[in-house]
Amino acid sequence: MKRISAPAFPAVSADQLREWLRLDPDVDQATLDLLLGSAVDHVQALTGQIVVSADYETVLHGPGCHVITISNSTAVALFDQAGDPITDIDIVEASVHGDLVFVEVLPADRGPVTVRVTAGWTTEEMVPASLRHAIAVYVGAAYDSRHAIDDATLRTVAALCQPFRRIVI
Known part of the structure; x- marks a missing residue:
């Protein structure tokens, strides 16, 4: 399956990300959007579920x-x-x-x-809190390091995603 439209809404709002990262409002939104997209892709790959509609x-x-x-x-x-x-x-x-x-x-x-x-889930409120948390953790680590995300962070993200993993047989 190939995605042909942009997600209907952000999995985690800009305000929530800024609060999670303790950022000022003037921080580059384009960078946060890039990291958010990467985090959502990672969570979708871990769970096998489409996060955002x-x-x-x-x-x-x-x-x-x-x-x-x-x-x-x-x-x-x-x-x-x-x-x-x-x-x-x-x-x-x-x-x-x-x-x-x-x-x-x-x-x-x-x-x-x-x-x-x-x-995908049709509203931000429908996205499970654990998946939103995993996305915020991933964005935080990517924002802080700007290079690689450490193994401990990836294990935390995987643990938060574990209850939502789909296994196709």
Whole structure:
């Protein structure tokens, strides 16, 4: 899956980051945004979950029943090669936890089908506190060192993320 839209909101607000880091309001916001994006990417990689709501896309080639694993799915749309919406194939809604999207593509000569999924928590308040904490810890370490993040910090971030890890079998 490839992300095709910017996250709907920051996983941790600028004010919360400034408070966590004890920074003045005039500190370079672009640097904080860069570090926040990196922290969110790291947490998503550790947990296997999409943290902040955004749109993702993949292309299915060939007929059959396809299973897409993506966490926190809130919407699914299908498009043909021309980019027009497809309404004549079956879509089974995401599972209870939003981790699976089932798409059946028929007939065999249809051609590629683009699947667009909106996934991730839809408000900052819905993002679990432990994940927001992990993101703030990561940003703090990256801001302080400007180079490498030490092993102790990475272990702390991993421990905060552990309860939210998804394992795909």
